[in-house]
Amino acid sequence: MNYYENEMRALERAGRLRERRVRDTKLLDFASNDYLGLGRRRDSFEKAYRRVESLAFRSSGASMLVNGYHPLHEEFEATVASLNGFESALTLGSGFLANISLLEALPRRGDLLLVDEEYHASGVLAAKKSSARVEFFRHNDPGELEDKIASYSGRGRVIVAVEGVYSMSGELLHPAIFDIAQETGSILVVDEAHSCGVLGEKLLGVFDLYGIEVKANHVKMGTLGKAYGSYGAYILASSHISDYLLNRAKPLIYSTALSLFDTALALENILYISENSSRLGADLNMRRELVKEVLGMDIRSSILSIDVSSDKRVMELASFLASEGFAVGAIRRPTVKSPLLRLNVGRAESPNSLRRVLNILKETL
Secondary structure, three states, X not given: OOOOHHHHHHHHHOOXXXXXXXXXXXXXXXXXXXXXXXXXXHHHHHHHHHHHHOXXXXXXXXXXXXXXXXXHHHHHHHHHHHHHOOOEEEEEOOHHHHHHHHHHHOOOOOOEEEEEOXXXXXXXXXXXXXXXXXXEEOOOOHHHHHHHHHOOOOOOOEEEEEEOEOOOOOOEOOOHHHHHHHHHOOEEEEEOOOOOOOOOOOOOOHHHHHOOOOOOXXXXXXXXXXXXXXXXXXXXXXXXXXXXXXXHOHHHHHOXXXXXXXXXXXXXXXXXXXXXXXXXXXHHHHHHXXXXXXXXXXXXXXEEEEEOOOHHHHHHHHHHHHHOOEXXXXXXXXXXXXXXXXXXOOXXXXXXHHHHHHHHHHHHO
């Protein structure tokens, strides 16, 4: 008996049925989040392999709090914390787990958790499990955020959750939100999954881009599976917040520690970016200028989003572009309010390939 037959038929009729498809490696990659193209960098892979090969243990083996915390994790955390100007770092298995850790554990009963309405689904899921009072504020709207904080009459903490670059639109966090958090003493959680490795003079994200001095109320989350070309995530915070998370965040307590190879690969790529940030940043800027030249669109991240009329139409466009040799993201509801084509216009592919797909889009749309 098919227990979910009716539900699956409804999804199919609506054009929202999701399927896994084995990646076609012949297609030029404008669909992934490998913004710097480091997922293909053989030198980093070989250096990471040598790091892990030299170890007595080559798998994590347990959670961080049992005996899964290895010297390689410690080295990675010290490096990423130092580069970003934070006191401490914690590694996790994914950005999803990092958001669950932060938004389920940090807000306690009596606190107020304010979440941008376009925050990642993992954070929304975690917020719903929180014992705090949870409210969503209008997307990237400092005015509404300020009003909600001002109207809060409780005695608990105020925690604000935002993204550095919003993953579907590519829109940057409004810098005034940093000021509001500082003026009100709110804890500010910034999900930099799509901005670390992409923005700022040192490619460290929006803190770097806006010249934000790290304060005790700042918490930053970043992922390793996007610009850093590996897998996993990290949380940066003051030491006392990290200590608190180690005692309250369930993904940190109960999940096996991040694999040693993924940790080593992320470390090698982060060091590579740190040593080559000027050149890599210039490459990213050149590609943004190319988007402006061909499509007349001024983007500030490495995400190009194009609104499409329907779920069916966005799938047709993605299929057409695949037939032309390009993999692009076809993003449908309910992930987004309205369907869109989403392209990674970073360094994953050559400028010539980017120009080709942009010209096809211009002609098609």
